[in-house]
Amino acid sequence: MSFLTGGLVRLSEMLPILPPSEKKIATYILENPQEALSLTSHEIGKRSLTSGAAVNRLCKSLDLKGFQDLKLRIAGDLQKAAVQGFRDIELDESSFSIIEKMTSNSIQAINETAELISPDELSRAVTVLQNARTIHFFGVGASGIIAQDAQQKFMRIDKSATAFTDFHMAASLAAIAHKDDVVVGISFSGNTFEVAKILELANRKGAQTISLTKYGPSLVSEQADIRLYTSKTKEAAFRSGATSSRIAQLHMMDILFMCVASQQYEKTLTHIDETREAIGFLTESMKNRKKKFFYEKS
Template sequence: MEKINAGLIMLAEMEERLPPSERKVASYILEHPTKAIKMTAVELGEASKTSGAAVIRLCKSLNVSGIQELKLRIAGDLQREMVDDRDIEPNEPLQTIVEKVTTQSSQILRETADLIDDKELLRAVTSLAQAKRIFFFGVGASGIAAMDADQKFLRINKNSTALMDLHLGATAVVNAEEGDVVVGISFSGETHEVAKILEIASETPATTISLTRYGNSLVSSLADICLYTSPNVEATFRSGATSSRLAQLHVIDILFMAVATSSYEQTINYLDTTRAAIEGLHKKVVKRKN
């Protein structure tokens, strides 16, 4: 099923990284989105002083099926209510803070869902479901996402490890084997440590997965499978990566649920066993008799 949103986000994020002719088309669409969705590829090429071929190449660069999908996504963006993305202000009323944070969180989750490529998601889920070992790597706030992924996959008996130190990560990943999966998490896609881990992993038989903001980046260029979150820039008070972390956790939840449902009965047994073990931790310890 074709996605119906995120066209303008994709164009804005990729605009400066596109070849000149494709950039002209992207700029025209961003400036005149309402007009653009009523045009054919040829008309859009003429309006942007390029060609219909440039429009088709732009669609390929955005990894959409064609001009119809791109126009459908843009139309969906235009129908969606604009979100107040202002930052928190001095002495902000509590209720306003609640509304702003909730609205921003809802938007970041929806945009991230719209940016998920179904084919790449399926490849990621298949790799994780069949993995012998899984290494999640991230630093800073992305390290929190790696830890969350680790504890989720451990609950369904996956041999999973969260790594946040470059030296430890390199030590673990350099010995990765066929059937292992290395997941590099970086919102910017330019985090040196994450790129280095994926670079090391790419020299092994392991499968590599990146989770970054949408667009071309160093980290995504080093991965076999690329997953994306919304590229929305963090405002000042949200620079603690609140929105980006939420988007990362959203994708991790999707991966976990998809892997879990691929072996449903076995997963339920694992979850029941781990739940019972946790509940047992709170019971009084009874000393064994010799």
């Protein structure tokens, strides 16, 4: 089960930004995961030349309940088959090899994202989205595509939703946000200034705010009431990691959508059928119009 794994992912992704004492502990565990399972927090602290208190602080930095929670996740990690890691494409690489690498990268990004999901935060996000008057999605660049995808999904189940990629338009919306609105800020890096400011503006108006960023503290997540994460995905020289990060973001949005949809199952089925029929009607009408046009021309 994904919630019983992800200990090693959290350690490796947070490693660069941890305080010195916590970094020593994280490094020790990453280098000796099997051994760490049989040690107490005091013993881990002693072997990493820190302290048991520092181990507890590390677990808090990882958004975990304690050292036992971390050990359970590491035990789950060690049961998984070894993966090769994110791989970049090379000069004149074969199509077969590119297919294999990109598929592997996407699968790994999805799996690691699942391991980073906090059930409590996900539940909170689903509740506020379910009760929202309007859901506003905002992202810049590639994250803007994720916002637009989320908008069309939620609209299909009769949720009032908007998606903005323009900072000024989003700022205007945030300025008149209602306390029953939800503003979702999407930024893979977590440091997109515009997204952080939109969430800050929404907070001032009393709206609920949700962030979707890569794992770890960031400008964007600090402004959010509810923080959701994707795997960092190791960016490679050719930026194939950017592709994997997009897949991870879409996966997280699909999880949110499906969770909300399941809470109103019968209504969801009705709305999906209605929208499917509407699209089918328009498609058939366009086909008939084109046939008539070509017939009159011939």
